[in-house]
Amino acid sequence: MKRFATKLVLWTSLVTMLSGCLYPESQKNENQIPYTDQIQSVQTAVEQYQDNKSVLPIKTRDQETPIYQKYPIDFKKLVPAFLQQAPGNSFENGGVFQYVLINVEENPTVRLIDLLLIEKVKDLQLRVNDYRRKKDYPPFNEVLAKDRYSINYEAMGIEEEITVKSPFTNDQLPFFLDQNGNVHIDYSSDLTKAIESNPDHNYQNGDDIRDLLANNSFYVPVASVPYTLENDKAVFLVK
Known part of the structure; x- marks a missing residue:
């Protein structure tokens, strides 16, 4: 009986572990939803950081970067002084969204990039490139x-x-x-x-x-x- 109980515990642990593998962080539902309160908390943190530092908490991107990807938020600059942690749906915390800023000159505003869209674009781009290598034209x-x-x-x-x-x-x-x-x-x-x-x-x-x-x-x-x-x-x- 004791041996059976031990096996049951081991089996339960294995199932739990495999469930975690089958459903990685980025695939969990809570990490794919743009919660208003999370966006607002980041917005508040960005404003407080700017008031305190006189600059925006963003990563550096070159001038050729597409406009909506040009100002990604750097959560390392916000956590923990201005934000407890990066939102659960952010890429930095296992989610599928990249938090960015728009209107940076006049009214810095938090928005999201759905990284699943980026993934589909990259996948199709690979197939287009493969065709181009074979045919010499797109x-x-x-x-x-x-x-x-x-x-x-x-x-x-x-x-x-x-x-x-x-x-x-x-x-x-x-x-x-x-x-x-x-x-x-x-x-x-x-x-x-x-x-x-x-x-x-x-x-x-x-x-x-x-x-x-x-x-x-x-x-x-x-x-x-x-x-x-x-x-x-x-x-x-x-x-």
Whole structure:
């Protein structure tokens, strides 16, 4: 009986250990939800840090970094003096979000990058690069605008178009390629909805309207290119 009890304890421990392996930190539900209180606590910490240090608690990025990835929050500068710990849903604490700042010059505001989107972009980019190595050119399909192309999935041997779930609308968004074969997410449908939902906006044709998403959501449109509006619809901003 004692031997059976010992085996039972060992089996229970093994199951518990394997459960932890099967469900890593980044896959746990609580680490994939943008809790308002966590975002607000980071916002407060950022403001207190700036008041105290006269600078922002951000990591250094070069000038070529895309605008919405340019100002990642450095939690090492906030913890523990201004924040007890990095949020559970942050990348630093096993989550799927990178905390960043937007509007850094006038009104530094905390937003999130969904790293699962970055992962899907990188995965598709690898497949595009593999095709390019074999064919010497990217898998361009239709011309969407100047230097913007849909992807020829059939030529790549992919049966169905690959999409990604929008953090703004939950719609499925397509990918596209620029003239250099770089993969981007097409947020035009999200932005058109944002234009409709914010009729009092001050944007004009020729303005980059992506902040319509960033300013009205927890998220930023990562892996995006500039868009503008034309006849109350979002279109690629090309020059």
